[in-house]
Amino acid sequence: MGCGKTTWSRKLAAKLGYEFIDLDHALEEQMGMSIAEYFSSFGEDAFRKLESDVLKQTKYPENVVVSTGGGLPCFFDHMEWMNSNGKTLYIKLSPKTLADRLENSKTIRPVLQGKKGDELVEFITGKLAERESFYLQAHHHVDGIDMSVEKLEGAINSAG
Numbered sequence: 001m002g003c004g005k006t007t008w009s010r011k012l013a014a015k016l017g018y019e020f021i022d023l024d025h026a027l028e029e030q031m032g033m034s035i036a037e038y039f040s041s042f043g044e045d046a047f048r049k050l051e052s053d054v055l056k057q058t059k060y061p062e063n064v065v066v067s068t069g070g071g072l073p074c075f076f077d078h079m080e081w082m083n084s085n086g087k088t089l090y091i092k093l094s095p096k097t098l099a100d101r102l103e104n105s106k107t108i109r110p111v112l113q114g115k116k117g118d119e120l121v122e123f124i125t126g127k128l129a130e131r132e133s134f135y136l137q138a139h140h141h142v143d144g145i146d147m148s149v150e151k152l153e154g155a156i157n158s159a160g
């Protein structure tokens, strides 16, 4: 969460002349409500099931950049599925930088439950420890500091 998937996938798609799909936006359209509203009405387990259906049932154009939610790679067989169906990229940032960005972001992320400051940094440190083994399965890894479209293009065109 907060590493820049949505922001930079949109920019990369524009540069490449590809389509752009943010799976969280696709989910919100399908649910007819925001992710935060869905979480509070139906809970995380229901969200993860729907997220999985949307990942696998979306009709992807041939040339597309897709941003997922930060939890998606860590559930079911999603990393394996994405690695088999496209090129995957992990944008890596420290918990402190992620926390700063998330505190300034307008998007409500229910997993964070309004945490701020040191509590937020500690929470992200724990979440990343749980999740990073999934993210590291991505084909390419980039440092999220000094991000640019050129840096992303370089990463996806590199051997690994």
Ligand SMILES: Nc1ncnc2c1ncn2[C@@H]1O[C@H](COP(=O)(O)OP(=O)(O)O)[C@@H](O)[C@H]1O
Binding pocket: 001, 002, 003, 004, 005, 006, 007, 008, 067, 070, 101, 102, 104, 105, 106, 107, 144, 146, 147
């Ligand atoms: N390279 C960057 N430098 C500073 N802020 C950034 C950068 N990339 C994204 N942001 C900001 O960080 C926040 C999270 O970005 P977002 O694209 O929503 O991340 P994600 O989809 O991974 O959760 C947003 O407020 C966005 O404007």
Ligand SMILES: O=C(O)C1=C[C@@H](OP(=O)(O)O)[C@@H](O)[C@H](O)C1
Binding pocket: 001, 002, 005, 006, 024, 035, 068, 069, 070, 071, 072, 108, 109, 110, 111
């Ligand atoms: O990490 C997570 O569990 C989540 C990340 C969010 O997406 P971003 O990574 O785009 O914020 C969104 O899918 C949902 O709030 C849950």
Ligand SMILES: [Mg+2]
Binding pocket: 005, 006, 007, 024, 067, 068, 069
């Ligand atoms: Mg996003």
